[in-house]
Amino acid sequence: MSRLIKVSAIITVILCCGFISRGANAAVDANAFSQLLGKIKTYDFGQSRADLTAISDMIRQASTTPEIKGIEKQLDDFLKSDATFAARQFVCRELSIVGTEASVPALASMLTDEKNADSARYAMERIPGEAVDKALREALPKTEGNAKIGIINTLGVRGDKKAVGLLTGLVADPNQTFAVAAVAALGRIDDAGATEALAKAKDKTMGALRASVLDAYLRCADRLAAKGQKNAALPIYKQLYATTEPMPIRVTAVRGMIMTSGDKTGDTVVEALKSKDKPIQTAAIATLKDVAKTDVVKAAAEQLPNLGAAQQAQLLAAMADCADRVAMPAVLAAAKSTDESVRVAAMTTIGTMGDASTVDLLVQTAAAAKGAEQKAAQDSLYRLRGADVDQAIIKKLADAEPKAKVELIRSCDQRNIAAAVPALESAVKDADGQVRIESIKALRAIAGPQDLADLINLQLAASGADRSEIEKTVVAVARKIPADKNPAEKVLAALTAAKDLDAKGSLMSVLGKIGDPAALPVLREAIADKDDKIKDAGVRALSDWPTAAPAADLLKVAKESGNEVHKTLALRGYVRLTGLESDRPAEETIKMYQEAMSLAANAADKKMVLSGLGNTKGLGALQMAGGYLEDSELKQEAEAAVMKIAETTIRNNPQETKELLQKVVAQTTSDSVKEQAQKLLKPGK
Numbered sequence: 001m002s003r004l005i006k007v008s009a010i011i012t013v014i015l016c017c018g019f020i021s022r023g024a025n026a027a028v029d030a031n032a033f034s035q036l037l038g039k040i041k042t043y044d045f046g047q048s049r050a051d052l053t054a055i056s057d058m059i060r061q062a063s064t065t066p067e068i069k070g071i072e073k074q075l076d077d078f079l080k081s082d083a084t085f086a087a088r089q090f091v092c093r094e095l096s097i098v099g100t101e102a103s104v105p106a107l108a109s110m111l112t113d114e115k116n117a118d119s120a121r122y123a124m125e126r127i128p129g130e131a132v133d134k135a136l137r138e139a140l141p142k143t144e145g146n147a148k149i150g151i152i153n154t155l156g157v158r159g160d161k162k163a164v165g166l167l168t169g170l171v172a173d174p175n176q177t178f179a180v181a182a183v184a185a186l187g188r189i190d191d192a193g194a195t196e197a198l199a200k201a202k203d204k205t206m207g208a209l210r211a212s213v214l215d216a217y218l219r220c221a222d223r224l225a226a227k228g229q230k231n232a233a234l235p236i237y238k239q240l241y242a243t244t245e246p247m248p249i250r251v252t253a254v255r256g257m258i259m260t261s262g263d264k265t266g267d268t269v270v271e272a273l274k275s276k277d278k279p280i281q282t283a284a285i286a287t288l289k290d291v292a293k294t295d296v297v298k299a300a301a302e303q304l305p306n307l308g309a310a311q312q313a314q315l316l317a318a319m320a321d322c323a324d325r326v327a328m329p330a331v332l333a334a335a336k337s338t339d340e341s342v343r344v345a346a347m348t349t350i351g352t353m354g355d356a357s358t359v360d361l362l363v364q365t366a367a368a369a370k371g372a373e374q375k376a377a378q379d380s381l382y383r384l385r386g387a388d389v390d391q392a393i394i395k396k397l398a399d400a401e402p403k404a405k406v407e408l409i410r411s412c413d414q415r416n417i418a419a420a421v422p423a424l425e426s427a428v429k430d431a432d433g434q435v436r437i438e439s440i441k442a443l444r445a446i447a448g449p450q451d452l453a454d455l456i457n458l459q460l461a462a463s464g465a466d467r468s469e470i471e472k473t474v475v476a477v478a479r480k481i482p483a484d485k486n487p488a489e490k491v492l493a494a495l496t497a498a499k500d501l502d503a504k505g506s507l508m509s510v511l512g513k514i515g516d517p518a519a520l521p522v523l524r525e526a527i528a529d530k531d532d533k534i535k536d537a538g539v540r541a542l543s544d545w546p547t548a549a550p551a552a553d554l555l556k557v558a559k560e561s562g563n564e565v566h567k568t569l570a571l572r573g574y575v576r577l578t579g580l581e582s583d584r585p586a587e588e589t590i591k592m593y594q595e596a597m598s599l600a601a602n603a604a605d606k607k608m609v610l611s612g613l614g615n616t617k618g619l620g621a622l623q624m625a626g627g628y629l630e631d632s633e634l635k636q637e638a639e640a641a642v643m644k645i646a647e648t649t650i651r652n653n654p655q656e657t658k659e660l661l662q663k664v665v666a667q668t669t670s671d672s673v674k675e676q677a678q679k680l681l682k683p684g685k
Contacts, residue, residue: 068098491514505537619653
């Protein structure tokens with residue numbers, strides 16, 4: 001629509017409507033409304049809807065005022081005019097919102113008109129009152145085709161009980177389309193007569209029509225059940241459960257039977273579970289949670305061994321949802337099934353229904369089984385409820401076989417059993433290597449600052465891989481201490497008392513990872529120590545520091561040490577610390593990388609510097625990386641760094657960035673790098 005037409009439409013609305021106010025109760029000028037109605041008589045689909053919108057606005061404005069009666073009459077009269085189909089359809093939609101029984105005659109006159117019948121029904125379906133129902137009933141015998149089907153549907157939607165006789169007659173109509181529509185409508189009407197008509201039709205119809213009858217009859221039963229009339233619904237469900245009926249109907253019916261059987265619910269469930277038809281069994285199992293009284297669950301559980309594997313697994317899951325321990329004997333028996341899927345389902349169910357008495361079964365299964373069964377046992381062990389479960393797990397730790405002990409230790413971790421710390425500390429000394437490692441990992445999660453001294457003692461007593469794992473645990477637990485509470489205090493005390501060089505090195509490694517500033521003086525002394533082992537440990541510890549605080553110390557070692565290993569370790573540590581997030585200016589960071597590059601004695605170290613440089617933003621970093629594009633040994637790393645930095649400089653330094661990108665494109669042998677560079681070089685980047 002052009003702007004001129006839009007403006008014209010707005011002016012028309014303002015002038016014709018005569019709005020005084022946009023408030024909900026503002027008066028509407030009847031003459032202006034009449035004029036607008038006259039204008040839309042020739043309206044057709046695809047034309048401007050400005051006038052239609054204006055009319056809708058006026059109707060909404062008048063909807064709570066006395067003027068609405070006059071508006072409604074004008075709309076009724078409009079339907080009797082020679083207006084277009086599109087215009088009439090619009091008016092019918094408006095009457096569906098504001099129409100009353102006063103509009104029934106005008107709308108009813110359209111019901112026998114095949115073209116306009118749907119529009120009239122659309123309005124009438126939403127207008128309350130007996131007059132509407134009467135008009136629809138009177139029009140029904142006078143119509144054919146889609147108009148007739150539409151009226152049948154509307155009578156059903158409105159639940160017109162007085163239409164039951166008419167609709168019942170149509171069930172036998174030679175036109176099966178009318179019959180099917182009548183059956184569906186009867187199924188919607190809450191009336192004993194409609195239900196009786198469908199009951200009779202069930203035995204007199206065939207094919208698609210009978211399928212519609214059965215569906216509608218089920219709807220009647222469902223409605224009775226929803227209203228609490230279970231005694232009336234149950235006989236219908238039983239009729240529809242007959243083996244002569246289609247399986248989809250029987251499946252729905254058996255659910256209805258279970259829900260309406262009252263004191264006989266358990267018997268009904270058992271009957272369904274004994275059925276030879278698996279869909280019936282499945283439907284009964286799916287309904288179990290909705291009727292989960294203890295006697296019903298017990299009755300269902302007793303049938304578990306008689307079902308196929310798939311249904312057993314389903315029933316076990318349903319019993320888990322019911323969470324009634326009356327089913328536990330059946331669940332425990334299923335855990336010994338020869339079918340893996342049943343055992344897996346049983347293990348899963350134990351996690352919901354089990355207690356301390358089932359800990360041993362879950363542990364032994366987790367230790368011996370594999371795959372899904374092992375995971376189900378493990379998950380259930382982690383989910384078992386009750387403080388007595390934790391105590392049972394701790395108690396079994398001391399004497400369990402290695403594989404079982406590993407599972408118990410993992411459960412301590414997953415269940416966060418703080419009381420298990422002493423038992424886990426004992427397990428760290430176990431003869432089995434996996435038991436030791438799992439214990440150390442569990443302590444990492446559940447030990448607290450109060451346990452730190454004991455953990456340090458374990459660290460000092462351990463060796464090899466065990467010591468490395470315990471170091472991680474000591475660091476993790478120390479980090480649970482607030483930074484202002486000296487997290488490294490106990491480690492420093494142990495270091496002072498330690499005599500063994502390996503023990504000292506291990507403790508210094510921990511100090512480097514904790515990052516407590518109180519440890520820096522000690523580590524600085526270490527890198528100046530005469531003993532190479534102590535120096536080595538000090539350099540490594542400072543290299544692991546979580547901030548750049550000891551960067552200058554490492555740089556000094558890299559520059560001045562006479563030990564090539566220490567120089568290399570210090571340089572690599574320096575580069576790592578340089579790359580840590582900090583608030584230093586980018587220019588300073590670039591200078592640090594330049595200094596590191598000047599100290600790098602081989603290509604490997606230079607590549608490491610370029611890798612760190614790639615994470616630095618700014619033109620200086622880009623230019624530094626670009627300076628190594630022609631170095632055959634460093635070319636790939638330089639290209640990678642340039643591409644990474646270029647993404648941050650392309651906007652603020654487009655010229656310099658593009659020059660280096662073009663250089664990359666010209667000489668790179670990597671298709672992916674070339675493609676990335678060309679993408680950045682595209683206009684608009």
